[in-house]
Amino acid sequence: MQVYKAFFRIIQKNRSQILIYLVVFMVLALLLTNAYTPPQDTDFTKTRFNIAFINEDGDSELVAGLKTYLGENANLVDLPDDPQQLQDALFFRQVVYILRVPEGFTAAMLNGQDVQLEKTIVPDSPSNIYMDLLINKYLNTVKTYVTYLPGLSQAKLVSYLAADLAEETPVTVISGSNHSANAEKSGYYFNYISYSLFAILILGVCSVMLVFNDTDLKRRNLCSPIRSANMNFQMILGNLSFAVLTWLVLISASFVMYGSYMFTTNGLLLLLNSFIFTLAALSISYLIGNLVKSRGAMSAVANVFALGTSFLSGVFVPQELLGANVLTIASFTPTYWYVKANNEIANAVSFNADNLQSIFTSMVLVLAFGVAVLGVTLVLIKQRRVEA
Template sequence: MQVYKAFFKVIQKNRAQILIYLVVFMALALILSGAYNPPQDTDFTKVKVNIAFINDDGDSQLVAGLKTYLGENANLVAIPDETQKLQDALFFRQVEYILRVPAGFTEDMLNGKEVQLEKTTVPDSTSNIYMDLLINKYLNTVKTYTTYLPGLSQDDLSQNLEKDLAEQSKVTMISNGTHSIYAEKSGYYFNYLSYSLFAILILGVCSVMLVFNDTDLKRRNLCSPIRSANMNMQMVLGNLSFAILTWLVLISASFIMYGSFMFTATGLLLLLNSFVFTLAVLSISYLIGNLVKSRGAMSAIANVFALGTSFISGVFVPQELLGANVLTIASFTPTYWYVKANNEITAAVSFNTGNLSSIFTSMVLVLAFGVAVLGVTLVLIKQRRVES
């Protein structure tokens, strides 16, 4: 296993560069994990709007019923019927909706005529729409009674309105499960893992390939008693060992920070996705290692690939905030599909055929990237061998 040992001796000599990316990743993971705030409860809660109710129609049971109904669903604020004071109240948000009942409202409603209430509201506000819905509900209910029971007295009409409008639908929220507090945290962790993994594998593999692809050393190796097939097998074993060792080191912190969560379905899928991504990155690193000619180029390419793919694929900026053109370009990189799978894994409350098929499709695409790049690399190596 001379080649295998030599592989890790070269890695050992380049440990300083590799450790930089490892330390940066661990620091980012700890900082982001500490700074993360869990999402607030997004359950629906009813909020009452401040409104002003002005009656120009005089006292009637119909107007009193409208005022009572609105008072149950909004806060009635007493404001003098003066233009300046009403405008000031609206401007300073003492009220968000001013409703004026015009003269003749009760008579027109009882006779089945069209009526138009006057309103002054905060432009483009949700409270405006909400109050319109409440008022229309009341008026439409009145219109239904006056249309089909035209001789109904105001007393009977008010009683029926109060009974009908008091009816409410019961809403039950059904959920298949709840998110763990570590779900989104671990998603950020494994997304950032792609940056360090890319940089470390490129630097490690390229540093070894630069040594073994040296012309003089290659000629000396060909003269050695070790067969070429055995030498290549040890080189492949060295690359796989280095990639798996790097993966184990990078994921080790997740077990410390998230504990037993990593043994849940979500945690295991994140680990599987990161391992598949490791194989794809190893394949890309092997191709780059057979193309670079100098250490300066090696460092530059490592930074370009690690940072570039991270920025456009959703590692540093969430994918939902990136433009369509950027995501189209990013879809030609394995990092995009890796991050996409991570996001789907952490967003799922439970796993079923639908979301699992999408997750595994992304993993297969990542693996396909690795196989395709490996094929190109083998063709390149064979072509060089023939030319030599």
């Protein structure tokens, strides 16, 4: 296993560059994890708006019922029926909605006629939609009773309306707070792994390939008693061992920081996704290693490729904040699909056929990138041998 040993001797001599990326990543991961604050409680709470209710229909039980219903869902503000004062109240946001019930409203409703209520509102305010929904709900219920139970007295109608509109559907929200804290942190951590993985693998593989692709060393190896197939096997084994070792070192911190979460379905999927990405990154690193000709170029390519794909694909900037054109370009890199799968895994509270299909599709695409790049690399190596 002379070639295999030589592979890691070369890695050992270049350990300073590799350790820089490893230490920087670990420090950033720890800082970002400690600086993370869990999202605020986003449970729904009902908001009560200030509204004014102007009645021009006299002493009507139906109108009184409408006013009572709106008062249960909004704050009724008493204002005089003066246009100037009403406009001032709206301007200074003492109220956001002014409802005026016109004369003849009750008679028209009881006869099944369409009635238009007058409203004065703050433009483009969400309170407008909410109040319109409440009013329409009340009026539609009135119309239903008038249509199918004609002849009801106002008192009876209002009592039926109050009972019907008081009905509420209980909603149970399953909190994922315990899940989301670890999920968010681990999602960020595994996203950042892609940057460090790419940089370390490119530097390590390129440093080895620069040595073995040296013309004089190649000729000496051809004269050695080791068969070419055996030499290539040891080289492949060295690359795989280096990639797996790098992956194990990078994911080891996740077990310390997130503990038992890494043994859940989410954690195992994150590990699987990162391992598949490691294979794709190794394949790309192998191609780059067969293209670069100097150590200066090796460092430049490592920085540009690792940073460039990270910025484009959503590692440093969330994919939700990136433009459509940027995401289209990023989709031609394995990092984009790796980060996409990570985000879906981290956001999933439970798994079903739909979200698992999307996650595994992204993983397959990452693996396909690796296979395609490896195929291009093998063709390139064969072509160089033929030319030589």
